[in-house]
Amino acid sequence: MRTVSALYALALYGFIFLPVVVLVLFSFQDGRFPIPPFKGFSTRWYERVFTDADLVEALVHSLFVACVSSAVACLLGFLAAYGLARARLPGGAAVRGFLMAPLTVSYLIIGLGLLISFNLTGVSRSLWTVGIGHAVINTPLCFAIVFASMGAHQATIERAARDLGAPEWRVLWLVSAPMVMPSILAAFALSVTFSWDEFIIAFLLSRFDVTLPVEIWSLLRSGLNPTTNAVGSVVFLISVALVLVFEIAFAARRAR
């Protein structure tokens, strides 16, 4: 029985990680095609990635869009969570439902909707519109994470702050936000990774300046090439690094 379980686990992890392993392996291919057989080890495709101005520029764009859109999503999500957790609104549950609904809509639909809206309002496509798209998909997520961490005990603490003379914006800034900061950071981390990977919306809403997934896609159109493997590996590495950094940061917070 144990061997069966072990084999099953192995098959499962193989299924999940084999594509990544193959991708990374053939990014070091000493040859022109990222297909077997493996002809030898070379880092020249990485050199090509980092000397390709378009790719490096796209990488910077991606990071910029990810950080800015995630910050906006966290801010909006936090404010919505605070309002819905603290005030008894008529139809509060419905408002909450509407806020979370975009989580169930496909990115393609959201991207198309935004594209049409931007066309109608005459907003030209740019990294800013991509950022808006990513804020749209990540705000419900940030809202859900922060809302879940707002308890009744914190409401008393906010009451204490008001009692001591704090105006509403200072209660938010000095008391409410710091108390749920772990959730806000978690929401930010998730948003960044989602935005970093996102293709459809970025593709539909960008024009001359593009994000990394869009740049990779245009590379793929010119055929398979170990450069795409190398840049894919870089994307993967950065994602893993992000996850590790946040994990370590949270572990340190918990330990305190």
Add this chain to the structure above:
Amino acid sequence: MTAPVEIEAITRRFGRVTVLDAVSLELEAGEFAVLLGPSGCGKTTLLNIIGGFLDASAGTVRIGGNDVTQLPAAQRPTTTVFQDYALFPHMTIAQNVAFGLRMRGERRRARLARAAEMLELVGLPGMARRRPHELSGGQRQRVALARALAVRPEVLLLDEPLGALDLKLRRAMQDELKTIQREVGTTFIHVTHDQEEAMAIADRVVLMNAGRIEDQGSPERVYLRPQTAFSAAFMGEINTIPGTAEDGGVATPLGHITVAHHLAVGQKAMLCVRPEHLLRQRPAIGQATVQDGAFFGTHTRVHLSVEGLPDLIAHLPVGAEIKPGDAVPLTPDTDAMFVLPRDPQ
């Protein structure tokens, strides 16, 4: 700082339920008042209305002569010590205590100096740089007190502040609260359901029941001469002997008992005596049989059965030789007895 508090006909309804029914109360500046009552009596609701956390459905709250009924909590000259302390978990103890002063725009050095002074007052010097989670429950409660007093409120509201502490700590904190109140002179309004705590600290006990003030006065007055049957029973154990008011006393199944009262002759009455006043080597008014006794440390509590009456409870000094089955004369201190009207039932 200190100020008188006037509460005028405060009513509060939650939907169809009336939690406070036209409650009026006047407290003098510097008074230590305790709102006492069973849970659901409206005492916490009244405190929240004074503090500005809850709107009254009707009525007026005046502090120092100013109508504050419409002011939000942040603008009232009151601060609150919450039951669960409600310290800011992400700030140091000094930052917690100095928070109110920061909101008032005081400079950093001035407010940290004041915080140190307040921590000294509540007996926590040298804790300034700790964080709330490093402190014990009793210490957190002291920090909450220091934080509320740091802004020099005219009125301090305490919402069952000792409820979460163990008995020994609670007694110690009661004494300390009383001392601190005398030192700062602020009007304190303290909510509790523990009548012993109320008597230990209050200048004035305000006993509430079902949204109304049932009785109020000094602890001695409310305990020894309660105005209603509810307050007699809530303040401590009480023996009641049914009877009828007569001139200069009450006619009971034990005969005429001479006791002062304000009832009309012929009115149904209830003669009340506390267990510690029942066996006091005065003239006997009847005979009783000891049923059982239990040792309580400071006294022995015995059940007595008397012909024609419900069972009585008496407290005897420790060392009294008494066994179940013994016959004892009932020798109450008639000066400590009081008479209340009895519902015709």
